[in-house]
Amino acid sequence: MxxxxxxxxxxxxxxxxxxxxxxxxxxxxxxxxxxxxxxxxxxxxxxxxxxxxxxxxxxxxxxxxxxxxxxxxxxxxxxxxxxIQYIESGLMIPEFESDLVSHRDAALAWSRKFNWEVEALSVEETMLMEPSLNGAQLKSSLRWPKVSQLRxxxxxxxxxxxxxxxxxxxxxxxxxxxxxxxxxxxxxxxxxxxxxxxxxxxxxxxxxxxxxxxxxxxxxxxVKPVKGQIVLLHGPVGTLHHIVKHDDAYFVPRSDGRVLVGASMEYVGFKKGNTPEVVQALLHAMLRIAPGLKDAEIEHQWMGFRPGSxxxxxxxxxxxxxxxxxxxxxxxxxxxxxxxxxxxxxxxxxxxxxxxxxxxxxxxxxxxxxxxxxxxxxx
Known part of the structure; x- marks a missing residue:
């Protein structure tokens, strides 16, 4: 064959x-x-x-x-x-006072149904693990310790x-x-x-x-292209420990101190290139969600076309x-x-x-x- x-x-x-x-x-x-x-x-x-x-x-x-x-x-x-730098960094979803949608109940029910280990954390517990988050607006968080990432x-x-x-x-x-x-x-x-x-x-x-x-x-x-833009930050190792997901942005810490901030969802066909408006939107989301990353250097930015359905x-x-x-x-x-x-x-x-x-x-x-x-x- x-x-x-x-x-x-x-x-x-x-x-x-x-x-x-x-x-x-x-x-x-x-x-x-x-x-x-x-x-x-x-x-x-x-x-x-x-x-x-x-x-x-x-x-x-x-x-x-x-x-x-x-x-x-x-x-x-x-x-x-x-x-391939397969790392079990864990995943955290913080919930803030200004959030329009709460995923907490649905996420906990799904985790129980499919046997994904999850922890419901208080503000204090969350900030102890991730001090770079916006503690002033934080209500609580969910943490999945077994979630992994790779390069x-x-x-x-x-x-x-x-x-x-x-x-x-x-x-x-x-x-x-x-x-x-x-x-x-x-x-x-x-x-x-x-x-x-x-x-x-x-x-x-x-x-x-x-x-x-x-x-x-x-x-x-x-199947159609959905453009996504990502910004790469570089700061001290350990500034962020978990993958952090929020409706406005996600943050993926690498072992070398780099952090990926992503990602847009743009229905623009195969129009290539990064745009200042989207990059600024991602950085503004970073300041709202994880202000502890504000001093990190902006090292690079790129984009790709996801195959959407x-x-x-x-x-x-x-x-x-x-x-x-x-x-x-x-x-x-x-x-x-x-x-x-x-x-x-x-x-x-x-x-x-x-x-x-x-x-x-x-x-x-x-x-x-x-x-x-x-x-x-x-x-």
Whole structure:
């Protein structure tokens, strides 16, 4: 069996590795440089934004994916020597007097249902752990001590090194154009230069570009780019200890004193670049939520295009109307978090093995109900 993987981000590359381990030949086709879009730009938080707002099947998928990370990390580090800086930093959600929405009750109920260890902290307990927060406005907080993070660029470096060891070819700057088909189904793809890549199946995993390519192939896949901007601060090590999430911004502390402040949600197509207005909005949110970071140096800023979907959930599985065409896209803000389970499930599914029933909630042909809180941002 041979699979043509369209897309060289974390989803496409890791799935190719899992397929190869199951004896499937793969080639990865990437429109630019592998792993330099949303996979690289993300913050590496291994927990969805507000998982209690999603259907239960999404949480089951998240749990299965997170359970795979320790083994995957060990396997990749032994094979490649690349440290992905997987750190159990914990997650904290502070609640302030000025907040318009309280997530406390829903978050606690979800945590009990899915057995996520959580602590309800007082103002004093919160400030003892995170003195950089705005104690004057703080009401309380929730803390999940087992939530982890990693460095996206390091994860991609490890996966790409693993691909090379597994002898999986990756063709860069390959703009896939046509879907090749016969009376038996999909047989491959052709790029914009006329080069054909033939196989037994095609996996569409090119992130934010998946929707427009699927449309070109006559398929409905409502995946669209949602731009996110991030600011990188650099201050003393230990200024912030936990990942801190709030409706206005999140903060991810690295072990070297750097802190990621993110991230905007902009429905502007593929318009690149950082903008002063958004960067200032993120910094103002920092001053409201974590004023202890105010003296940190602004070191860098960047952006990426998340593959958004109407309901915030990914599209994974076979396309019913096109035999041999599979999809793994639309992971939105949860691509890295869901990458291990996506790769494992898709590799099993494509080679004829059964997958959990919950995976059918992510089928490409499902009816996606638009969600203002989880899906595309409103403007």
């Amino acid at each position: 041979k699979v043509i993987v369209v897309g060289g981000g974390i989803i496409g590359c890791l799935t190719a590795c899992m397929l190869k381990q199951r004896g499937v030949d793969c080639v990865v086709l990437e429109r630019n440089t592998p792993g330099h879009e949303a996979s690289w730009a993300g913050a590496g938080i291994l927990c969805p934004i507000h998982p209690w707002l999603y259907p239960d099947d999404f949480s089951r998928f998240v749990d299965d994916s997170l359970m795979l990370f320790p083994q995957l990390r060990e396997q990749m580090e032994q094979a490649t020597g690349v440290d 996206n660029p390091r994860l991609l470096r490890a996966v790409q090194a693993w691909m090379r060891q597994l002898l999986i070819p990756c063709v860069e700057n390959c703009h896939v154009d046509c879907l090749l088909e016969s009376s038996c189904g999909v047989t491959g793809v052709q790029d914009s230069k006329g080069q054909k890549y033939e196989g037994d199946a095609v996996l569409l995993a090119c992130g934010s570009w998946s929707g427009e390519l699927a449309e070109k192939w006559g398929c409905s896949l409502p 109407p309901d915030g959930m990914p599209y994974i599985g076979p396309v019913e109307s096109r035999k041999g065409l599979w999809v793994a896209s639309g992971h939105y803000r949860n691509g890295v978090c869901l990458a291990p389970a996506t790769a494992v499930m898709v590799s099993r599914w494509m080679t004829g093995e059964a997958v959990p029933e919950y995976m059918h909630s992510f089928l490409p042909g499902r009816i996606s109900t638009a969600s203002e809180t989880l899906g595309y941002p409103e403007f």
